[in-house]
Amino acid sequence: MNAISLDATDCRILAVLQNEGRISNLDLAERISLSPSACLRRLRLLEEQGVVERYRACLNREVLGFEMEAFVQVSMRNDQESWHERFVSALRDWPEVVGAYVVTGETHYLLRVLAHNLKHYSDFVLNKLYKAPGVMDIRSNIVLTTLKVEAGLPVDLIAHRGEPKVS
The missing domain is CATH 1.10.10.10 (Winged helix-like DNA-binding domain superfamily/Winged helix DNA-binding domain)
Known part of the structure; x- marks a missing residue:
């Protein structure tokens, strides 16, 4: 496009x-x-x-009780038929997943997951994510501190599309 x-x-x-x-x-x-x-x-x-x-x-997740954020790498068994479609269908029903991406590298997916606390996160991983069809491996990266979050796009780069911006 x-x-x-x-x-x-x-x-x-x-x-x-x-x-x-x-x-x-x-x-x-x-x-x-x-x-x-x-x-x-x-x-x-x-x-x-x-x-x-x-x-x-934009809602404040901590004020609303979501104390935990994690980025989760999910690797799939791709020897099963329709493994991608089945996983995508399952993750649509998980409100804890607030971002889901197909990525390059060692894993198939990167998920951004919010949970109220460690118990909630653990329940999500054990009772939903691990039980999803085709899931082979899960690697969690728990967010300790958020350094930068930009909900928008870098509008100041639009005029300089394809060329480096000079400050």
């Missing part, structure tokens, strides 16, 4: 929206120095083009 071209104003709109998704159109227009009608037209176009997929709130 080819990336669409965005100008500097579009990028400023996106940068503000990623940090303040509930900002009013009037405040957004003022922040990026556009008239409210021009700002709304640009925003609607970005939504229609699929650049802005949806709006949502």
Whole structure:
């Protein structure tokens, strides 16, 4: 899929929206120095083009009782028929899995898992993950400290696509 071209104003709109998704159109227009009608037209176009997929709130996992986060590498027995489809189907039913990726390297999948505590995580691994069809090996990496989390995309790199950004 080819990336669409965005100008500097579009990028400023996106940068503000990623940090303040509930900002009013009037405040957004003022922040990026556009008239409210021009700002709304640009925003609607970005939504229609699929650049802005949806709006949502960022929840604080620790305040909500999810004290544990882990990245889990899962290796599969690929001698079973439909092993990938069966695993993907199973993981869709696991609310603890908040991110799932097919990866290169020694394992097949990388999962981001949230749990209330070690007991909850252990129950998930033993009663769900290990029982999933085709699972051969699981390696957990427990998060001790989070150094950086960016929920958005690096909008400042859009204009420099394919070339290094000079600071």
